[in-house]
Amino acid sequence: MLPGPTNVPNRVMNALLSPVINHRSTDFRELYKTITEKTKRVFQTESEIVLLTTSGTGAVEASVVNLIKKNDKVIIPVNGEFSTRLADLIDSWGGNSIRINAPFGQNPSFDQLEEAFEKNKDTKAVYAVYNETSTGTTIRYMDKIGELCGRYGSFFIADSVSILGGDDLPVDKWNIDICVTASQKALAAPPGVSPISINARTKKYMQNNPPPIMYLNLSRYFKYFDEHYETPFTPALPLFYAFNEALDIILEEGMEKRIKRHKICSDAFYSSLNTMGLTPFAAEDARSDVVIAVNYLKGMDDKQFRDLLANEFKVLVAGGFGNLKGKVFRIGNMGEVNRYHVMRTISSIASAINMCGLTVNPEAMSVALEKLKPL
Numbered sequence: 001m002l003p004g005p006t007n008v009p010n011r012v013m014n015a016l017l018s019p020v021i022n023h024r025s026t027d028f029r030e031l032y033k034t035i036t037e038k039t040k041r042v043f044q045t046e047s048e049i050v051l052l053t054t055s056g057t058g059a060v061e062a063s064v065v066n067l068i069k070k071n072d073k074v075i076i077p078v079n080g081e082f083s084t085r086l087a088d089l090i091d092s093w094g095g096n097s098i099r100i101n102a103p104f105g106q107n108p109s110f111d112q113l114e115e116a117f118e119k120n121k122d123t124k125a126v127y128a129v130y131n132e133t134s135t136g137t138t139i140r141y142m143d144k145i146g147e148l149c150g151r152y153g154s155f156f157i158a159d160s161v162s163i164l165g166g167d168d169l170p171v172d173k174w175n176i177d178i179c180v181t182a183s184q185k186a187l188a189a190p191p192g193v194s195p196i197s198i199n200a201r202t203k204k205y206m207q208n209n210p211p212p213i214m215y216l217n218l219s220r221y222f223k224y225f226d227e228h229y230e231t232p233f234t235p236a237l238p239l240f241y242a243f244n245e246a247l248d249i250i251l252e253e254g255m256e257k258r259i260k261r262h263k264i265c266s267d268a269f270y271s272s273l274n275t276m277g278l279t280p281f282a283a284e285d286a287r288s289d290v291v292i293a294v295n296y297l298k299g300m301d302d303k304q305f306r307d308l309l310a311n312e313f314k315v316l317v318a319g320g321f322g323n324l325k326g327k328v329f330r331i332g333n334m335g336e337v338n339r340y341h342v343m344r345t346i347s348s349i350a351s352a353i354n355m356c357g358l359t360v361n362p363e364a365m366s367v368a369l370e371k372l373k374p375l
């Protein structure tokens with residue numbers, strides 16, 4: 001139950017055993033073409049898809065180094081570890097980040113972003129971490145940012161590493177120019193493949209202004225794809241087969257049904273944890289449905305609690321980042337999550353709390369069961 005990597009279905013693991021083929025062959029071209037077509041459906045986009053053989057950070061970095069030039073102004077909401085990292089990356093690449101800070105667990109208001117635009121009409125891009133994994137916080141006005149960027153002609157980039165496949169993300173409808181994700185979270189595939197969508201105007205900009213780098217230079221990927229349906233460098237072939245299978249599982253379920261399942265599971269988590277007396281870290285209007293960050297009760301020790309969960313019940317949850325270490329634990333409500341995972345996690349948490357010498361309201365189980373009824 002980690003916020004990534006998540007459980008990988010056997011069907012996907014078995015696909016890793018496919019033969020390692022020639023990446024300059026018809027077989028590979030067909031594989032790559034089919035993966036990009038399926039990925040477009042999951043991203044709800046007509047944009048071009050590039051699959052990088054990297055973890056999520058590689059794809060996030062590609063979105064910066066192919067777009068941002070020296071002194072470009074970039075507006076970015078900052079409210080946790082991943083948004084801070086992204087703002088630092090933009091600055092270290094020579095950009096000029098305009099950080100709209102909010103306390104961890106909250107989002108800056110949309111009005112704050114709009115105000116920053118008013119003061120900086122020459123803003124090149126807005127980068128937003130749609131789901132801030134370190135705090136369990138989701139930006140619920142991505143559509144409005146897209147509309148704002150459209151109004152000012154700026155680029156809109158979404159770091160959707162920990163959310164795509166687990167919550168709604170209609171890339172084209174929300175006017176997102178570049179959307180970045182990774183295989184190992186809500187898409188329930190092994191780590192190592194990171195897809196990016198890039199729309200036509202952004203592709204054109206990148207092709208006309210390529211960065212002086214090799215591996216993450218997206219213009220090279222466009223060229224190879226347009227000419228041969230290939231990647232410029234050797235792709236992680238077994239991971240591509242696995243990712244292809246994970247996409248099939250997603251599309252067999254259907255995006256709408258999948259997102260609803262995540263929502264039902266997150267409602268069950270929040271309601272039953274609340275019944276136990278545990279409070280979410282994130283403010284209500286910013287609360288994530290894919291990463292449930294929970295404040296520890298007084299008397300609960302992070303190491304003791306998570307060791308009990310892991311060793312006694314074989315349930316893995318994550319701890320907090322930075323100064324949230326020891327103060328919160330985080331449950332990944334992603335990918336394969338279903339009734340079984342929620343009930344097993346909730347009952348294990350209740351038992352572990354009991355073993356720490358505290359009591360919880362046993363009604364928490366029936367509250368979760370009730371919420372899970374639609375599944």
Ligand SMILES: Cc1ncc(COP(=O)(O)O)c(C=O)c1O
Pocket residue numbers: 004055056057058060082129131132133134159160161162182
């Ligand atoms: C929002 C967000 N961005 C970027 C990353 C970095 O991804 P990776 O660890 O796959 O490089 C993560 C990882 O958890 C994330 O949650």
